[in-house]
Amino acid sequence: SPLRIAVLAGDGIGQEVVPEGLRVLDAAARRFGIALQLDHFDFASCDYYLRHGEMLPANWKEQIGGHDAILFGAVGWPQTVPDHVSLWGSLLQFRREFDQYVNLRPAKLMPGVHAPLIKRDGSAYAPGEIDMLIVRENTEGEYSSIGGRMFAGTEREVVIQETVMSRIGVDRVLRYAFELARSRPRKHLTSATKSNGISITMPYWDERVQAMSADYPDVMRDQFHIDILTAHFVQRPHTFDVVVASNLFGDILSDLGPACCGTIGIAPSANLNPERRFPSLFEPVHGSAPDIAGKGIANPIAQIWSAALMLDFLGHREAHDAILRAIETVLAPKSGAPRTPDLGGTATTADLGRAVAECI
Ligand code: NAI
Numbered sequence: 001s002p003l004r005i006a007v008l009a010g011d012g013i014g015q016e017v018v019p020e021g022l023r024v025l026d027a028a029a030r031r032f033g034i035a036l037q038l039d040h041f042d043f044a045s046c047d048y049y050l051r052h053g054e055m056l057p058a059n060w061k062e063q064i065g066g067h068d069a070i071l072f073g074a075v076g077w078p079q080t081v082p083d084h085v086s087l088w089g090s091l092l093q094f095r096r097e098f099d100q101y102v103n104l105r106p107a108k109l110m111p112g113v114h115a116p117l118i119k120r121d122g123s124a125y126a127p128g129e130i131d132m133l134i135v136r137e138n139t140e141g142e143y144s145s146i147g148g149r150m151f152a153g154t155e156r157e158v159v160i161q162e163t164v165m166s167r168i169g170v171d172r173v174l175r176y177a178f179e180l181a182r183s184r185p186r187k188h189l190t191s192a193t194k195s196n197g198i199s200i201t202m203p204y205w206d207e208r209v210q211a212m213s214a215d216y217p218d219v220m221r222d223q224f225h226i227d228i229l230t231a232h233f234v235q236r237p238h239t240f241d242v243v244v245a246s247n248l249f250g251d252i253l254s255d256l257g258p259a260c261c262g263t264i265g266i267a268p269s270a271n272l273n274p275e276r277r278f279p280s281l282f283e284p285v286h287g288s289a290p291d292i293a294g295k296g297i298a299n300p301i302a303q304i305w306s307a308a309l310m311l312d313f314l315g316h317r318e319a320h321d322a323i324l325r326a327i328e329t330v331l332a333p334k335s336g337a338p339r340t341p342d343l344g345g346t347a348t349t350a351d352l353g354r355a356v357a358e359c360i
């Protein structure tokens with residue numbers, strides 16, 4: 001039976017890059033004989049909100065909960081809907097309700113992408129020399145809806161928002177990260193913390209890391225407070241392999257990591273429910289980019305790479321690898337392939353999508 005994929009393009013450049021993700025997905029499916037059923041949905045977008053007053057229909061779980069995976073574009077259009085309304089009303093519901101507790105975000109220096117950083121000795125990074133996987137906790141932590149506002153609108157106004165860490169929630173994402181580190185050649189896991197300042201939850205996070213490390217004597221482990229960790233990302237990004245972090249810290253590191261690799265326009269992400277009780281969701285790290293939306297110049301590679309991660313998760317490693325090779329071939333400096341403006345060219349989103357598809 002075909003793989004059933006729910007496709008939600010969302011807002012802004014989501015509408016422009018998702019078709020390119022599908023173009024390449026289709027090419028890979030043909031080449032490897034994978035049967036796909038694509039079902040398109042218009043909810044989880046600010047357009048839908050303006051028409052219905054909600055980001056999602058009441059029965060959204062029935063509509064997409066039975067699919068094998070969700071391919072998502074981006075959500076947000078702050079000119080019409082506040083960001084916390086659009087994000088909490090859609091993507092954050094998916095992550096929670098489908099228990100996608102791992103947000104896996106690769107940051108890899110690709111060929112042909114201008115690296116904004118140089119090494120301390122003044123030399124340049126070679127493609128592949130920066131190659132890390134950021135594992136972000138995706139269902140609890142700092143992203144909690146527990147809190148409130150008191151004395152609203154008065155001088156005594158107070159706002160509180162709690163951080164939630166459960167043993168199950170912390171342990172399962174750490175377990176995933178330790179296993180991932182063990183599966184990689186360098187077997188190195190870095191934990192992001194801030195236990196000097198955040199004195200209750202972060203020491204707990206460190207304690208769980210420490211406890212679990214007993215099961216992984218073969219994994220080299222270190223930890224840094226988030227402030228200096230961001231500095232290390234900039235000054236020696238090549239020394240990181242797998243980096244595990246809470247929801248907020250992981251969010252920050254997973255924009256910084258890809259930015260250290262040249263452009264967030266190529267950074268993919270996988271929101272995983274590793275037990276496969278619910279569909280996992282695959283989306284670019286970037287958002288809807290209102291500043292370039294409608295111009296047809298967004299880089300589609302983050303979306304294409306996200307589709308590749310989806311195929312990998314669904315058991316088609318060879319199709320994933322073929323897409324990655326195609327991306328690397330197209331990006332390579334002398335390929336002559338079209339490049340979008342963020343890559344220093346003048347090509348359109350569709351030009352670049354077609355080039356990757358043709359490579360497959
Ligand atoms: P953003 O990622 O949309 O844009 C940041 C900058 O990167 C912009 O200058 C944009 O032009 C550029 N950029 C992003 N993707 C690109 C691509 N594929 N090719 C070339 N350039 C690209 O982040 P921003 O501006 O903070 O947020 C805009 C909207 O997106 C907001 O409504 C925000 O809430 C939402 N958002 C949604 C996310 C999601 O759906 N997962 C993630 C991040 C933001």
Ligand code: MG
Pocket residue numbers: 251252255285
């Ligand atoms: Mg983010």
